[in-house]
Each structure stands twice: as structure tokens, then as C-alpha cells.
Amino acid sequence: MTRMPGLVRGPKAPPLGARGPRLVFAMAAGMLAACSNSSSDEVMPPVDLGMTSSIAPYYSDGNLTLYQVNVPVALPVRRPTQAEVQALVAAPAVAPYPHAPFLTVGDESLEVHYVISNLDTTPHTIWMLIDPWNEFVRYSPGVTVVSDDETDPNFGYDLSFYVDGNSRVEGDLTPDDMQEVAIKLAAVENVISQEATLETQAMDGNGTDPTTLVNHIFNPQNWSNTGDPLFTPWVPPVIAGLTGFDLGLRSVNAPANVAVEITIQVQDLNGNRFVAESSTDQIGIPPTVISPPEARF
Secondary structure, three states: OEEOOOOOOOOOOOOOOOOOOOOOOEEOOOOOEEOOOOOOEEEOOOEEEEEOOOOOOOEEOOOOEEEEEEEEEEOOEEOOOHHHHHHHHHOOOOOOOOOOOOOEHHHEEEEEEEEEEEOOOOOEEEEEEEEEEOOOEEEOOOEEEEEOOEEEEOOOEEEEEEEOOOEEEEEEEOHHHHHHHHHHHHHHHHHHHOHHHHHHHHHOOOOOOHHHHHHHHHOOOOOHHHOOOOOHHHOOOOOEOOOEEEEEEEEEOOOOOEEEEEEEEEEEOOOOOEOOOOOOOEOOOOOEEEOOOOOEO
8 A cells, every 4th residue: 555645736637528427336334433422523434436447438539538436525514594594694795605604614624534446457547536515616627628629627626646556545635735625616716706807808818717717726736825826816805614525536548447435534613513424404515516617518
């Protein structure tokens, strides 16, 4: 086994295409494993996602074939009460959100441990994909069609791993990493909310088109705290916390027998924003999906 120390940042993801078949090996069953008797510090049951060599292509354009599987992973965020909703709606507007968020990035600490396994005898480069949600939106990257001969991926939080045959790698997305994912989603929401203005400015030669900005922000190599002029100005003053994400695996040009297992440690820093993983009183998957303006599926 190879252990990856912290976040592994890969190069730009390969092109991807329309949403294709999804396959889940298993969602682990069993009782919640908790670090304490309260929901303020808990470890969620493992989530397992697998790809088999018999899977149909997710995207193919004659030059490139991609194989991809995804599964939604909801965090056990409590649904706000009616009184809390009314107070949030009555509070001053907080762009780019329709109202003040119930869960902010300062209310949670998330750490994701992952194990990526290659069940084949040959090595593979495997992409682990994290497409985040908050209480308002669910991010879906899609692709940008550049020309008849070129399709570029739109970034989610995409990390690449070279895995030898019959071996595995493991590592962690730290609380800082997961906080950065929340910041990226908030900044992208801000960009998309000003899509029309940005497109006009780009056509006039006075700015960057919104799809390019979204991809720059989501690129795992770019961070919000570096003073990046294409990222930092789009970070809103209030950041909604993560309520979940779509976990994915991707292989390029050939299917593979590979799997990923993640375990998420959740800390409720507010003290009353999370419930036990088995609770039915969860905020769930957001109904609104956002994508880069030029995305195709």
C-alpha cells in the first residue's frame, strides 16, 4: 500500500462528456461509528464506489473515451426549523445566496480519508472527483465543447492518482482542504450569478468569460488565500458550509476494475448543526444544480 501524505493535487483532468451510467459497488450498511455520544463529533459509515471493466463509456467522441461512476454523499446536516428559516430569510441579503445560510463554513470541520484500490494486474491512472453541494446548490461540471475536434473538461475538485496493479493508495482531504472546496463553490456561485455581465465584458475584451473563471477557481492547484486575481476577488464575505458532494471515479481510454472507499469525520463546531447519520431530519440534496455557463452534458 502507498500512503499519500495529505492532499494529492493532480494536473488538469482529461475531457469528459455527457452524464453516463452510474454504478455503485455498495453503500456500507451498519450502525454509525461515533467518536462521542453526541452528533457534534462523529465518523460516518464508509462509502464505497466501484467501477468494473464491463461498464459502458461515460463519454466517447472518437478521439477520447472516458469511463466514470458517481454516487451522492450527503452529510448529516440538520434541517433548520421553520423559525430558523424565517430568521434567515429576514436577515440582510448575503450575496450570492438568496438568504443567509443556515450552515456556514465556520460551523463544520470535515476530514475525508480515502483508499483507492486497483483490482487489475496492470497499473491505472485514476481520478477521484469531488463535486460539492451546499444548502443552496449542487455543482455539476459537465464539459465545454471547444471545436469539433476538442472537448475540454470543466473542473470539479478533481485529483489524479497513479495506482500500480493489485495495489492501493490512501490519503486524506484535511479540514483545510474541505474548507477550500466550500470556498470554491461559493466563489463559483458568485461568478455564475454575474454571468451576463461577465460575458458582455469578455466579448468587449474587458474581462474573462465566466466558464474560464469557474474552471480556474475549481482547479485544485489554485487556492483562495494566495491573492490570485482571478479567484480571490470572487470569494464572498460569507461562505456556506458543505452539505454533501458527488463522489466520482474516472478512467481514461479503457475501463478498469477499481474502487474507492471514503470515511468522513464530521465535527459540529456550532454545536447544533448536525444530527446522527441515521436521522431522517437531514437537509438532504439541494434541488438547484449549477454548472459553468458553457457546460454540456
